[in-house]
Amino acid sequence: MQxxxxxxxxATLASLCERLSTAPFVAVDTEFMRENSYWPDLCLLQISDGxxxxxxxxxxxxxxxKPLLDLMVNNENVLKVFHAGGQDIEIIYNLTGTTPHPLFDTQIASMALSQGEQIGYSNLVDSWLGIQLDKGARFTDWARRPLDKRQIDYAIGDVTHLAEIFPMMLEELRKTGRGVWLDQEMERLADPSNxxxxxxxAWRRVRLSSRKADVLGRLKAITAWREHEARDKNLPRGRIVKxxxxxxxxxxxxxxxxxxAKVRGLSASWKSNDIGARLMNAIQNARPLDREEMPERDASRPGLGKEGTLVADLLKLLLKIRAREINVASRLLARSDDLELLAAGVRNGLPILEGWRYDQFGRDALDLVEGRMAFAVKDGKLLMTRAEKEA
Known part of the structure; x- marks a missing residue:
């Protein structure tokens, strides 16, 4: 590989992108810093077609x-390959307003190939190539210039290995027929709304036990205020207010x-400065949260009750058994929220009741909650059995 x-x-970048524009795929990785900023600071981008x-x-x-960003978001003929690419994709989205497409994430693909739910890049390289990576440059300051040869070699290694692994992984997916299992997951990763x-x-990301409309209305107002302040100053949210x-x-x-000045976590200077004034304005102009915005009392276990909670737990046990049987990460088969919705009586719009997930797991899950399947122990192993049909 060159x-x-x-x-x-x-000129060199444009020439490279012109050659890569006819490749079937490119492996992509980024190095960035975001400890001291709201927006991730792109410091290096690595790319390889093998x-x-x-x-x-x-x-x-x-x-x-521009030629590189065009390749990322405007060339539909080149597959963009990432590993755990959420933050890399976010950077490209921030620069272009859209996401790379089509894309493939080897961490997600590993779930279909019995390599766990969140395999790290080092373990991925070790398992497929038998190479132990040098992690010495991992926590380097990528924003500092000049970059030395060790840093650059480390960074390029991320895509050279990825470009070697991807065809091997693709062939394995073809052999097992599991490539189609990943289509929905890849499209979800590419969704710009993410x-x-x-x-x-933004208030929905802040944990608060209160269900009072006025309290949640203030939380919504001041969390939006913090988001704007953090963006304007390009500072992490927690650096503004935790x-x-x-x-x-x-x-x-x-x-x-x-x-x-009496609030723990705020500087005493806020009692007289502009940022304190803007915060008070947000607090004083906050309105109680509208009824339709109010969160469910227990959104993660909607309307389950005690019996429904037990049913959801049985579904999670079934999920573990089935994931073990077909040697796939359980999170690829089903998410906890979907199991709880099924236990609560929901039948429409659940991914586990559609397509390959229904064939591999959803059919049995539905049979379990509707009494057509039961657990049994045989030779010390927990198994699923079909309940006898009523006469």
């Missing part, structure tokens, strides 16, 4: 990234800006 020197000029590989320096002065943060919905402090402000709102 390994190029670090690409820092537009024949050549390169690292691109997006911080190089005057570098035109990477869009709506400030008006979640637990948002909860305290929503539950026990200060009456005046001076009272902000």
């Amino acid at each position: 390994i190029h020197p670090l690409i820092t000029d537009s 024949k050549e590989a390169a690292a691109i320096d997006p911080k190089a002065p005057g570098l035109d990234m 990477y869009t943060v709506d400030p008006q919905q 979640d637990e402090t948002l909860g305290d402000l929503a539950t026990h709102p200060p009456r005046t800006q001076d009272d902000l």
